[in-house]
Amino acid sequence: MxxxxxxxxxxxxxxxxxxxxxxxxxxxxxxxxxxxxxxxxxxxxxxxxxxxxxxxxxxxxxxxxxxxxxxxxxxxxxxxxxxxxxxxxxxxxxxxxxxxxxxxxxxxxxxxxxxxxxxxxxxxxxxxxxxxxxxxxxxxxxxxxxxxxxxxxxxxxFDLGRGTVEDTAEGRRLRIERQLVRPAEQVWAELTAGAEPRRGEPAPEGFTSSKTPAGPVTETRAPELLAYATQPDGEVRWHLTKGTGHGPRLILTQSGPRDFDAEAALGAWQSRVEALAARLLET
Structure with a gap:
């Protein structure tokens, strides 16, 4: 067949x-x-x-x-x-x-x-x-x-890894939603490299991209959520929520002011997320 x-x-x-x-x-x-x-x-x-x-x-x-x-x-x-x-x-x-x-x-x-x-x-x-x-x-x-x-x-x-950019009342916002194939605890460990993030400290490298350097952590809840501030006046949020069978659903967003180059940031984030997914397949 x-x-x-x-x-x-x-x-x-x-x-x-x-x-x-x-x-x-x-x-x-x-x-x-x-x-x-x-x-x-x-x-x-x-x-x-x-x-x-x-x-x-x-x-x-x-x-x-x-x-x-x-x-x-x-x-x-x-x-x-x-x-x-x-x-x-x-x-x-x-x-x-x-x-x-x-x-x-x-x-x-x-x-x-x-x-x-x-x-x-x-x-x-x-x-x-x-x-x-x-x-x-x-x-x-x-x-x-x-x-x-x-x-x-x-x-x-089906090209399901493609993110979106939208204009909001506060500025610009990008969003990537992607189903992952390993448990949330395993994804979190991959992102943190074993060092649990703390509020006020720079976000671990795993949560950053080439266009978005680490800012101070504003919110963290293992193994579900990490948010950190970006310059100028923006925020990155990683959220691991309930998924469809294989593992958690990743919802990644970055917001910024009206002159925020969200398209460039989105390309870097998509590469970052695909690299994460590829590493998870190896574990």
Missing amino acids: NPHSDTLTTADGRTALRMERRLAHPPQRVWDAITQPAHLAQWFPSEVTVDLRPGGTVGFLFPGDSEPAMTGKVTDAHEPHVFAFTWGEDHLRWEITPDGEGSLLTLTHTFGDRFGAASFASGWHVCITALGQLLDGEKADVAPDTGGELHEAYLAQ
């Missing part, structure tokens, strides 16, 4: 991940594998119970839970071609079309968290590969992308 295409589009605050795979099996067999709980349990991220009709309830039971952590609703059930349902605030649509002696399976996952797309894509990559193995009569391997290489490949493919 080889990928046909993986694409990402965003409109009106919602992002759609579309993944196509060709399977060497007829639509009815693929339909059974994506709708019957006994088959779903072997490749889907959770155990699933489903009332297979439009409006029917879908339950998602994760390992260790005694009852479904969340439920959804079936939005489409057209055997053997379309199965779609909600999952929290997300929507999953599976389409099966005949393709020679096999089928073309298309998953469209629609969600609000654009920067989680690489996590979702790498997770579905593993799951759909396992689905193909199951259909081929092999043991389904649903081992997660613990190393992070697949996640980082999708992040690069």
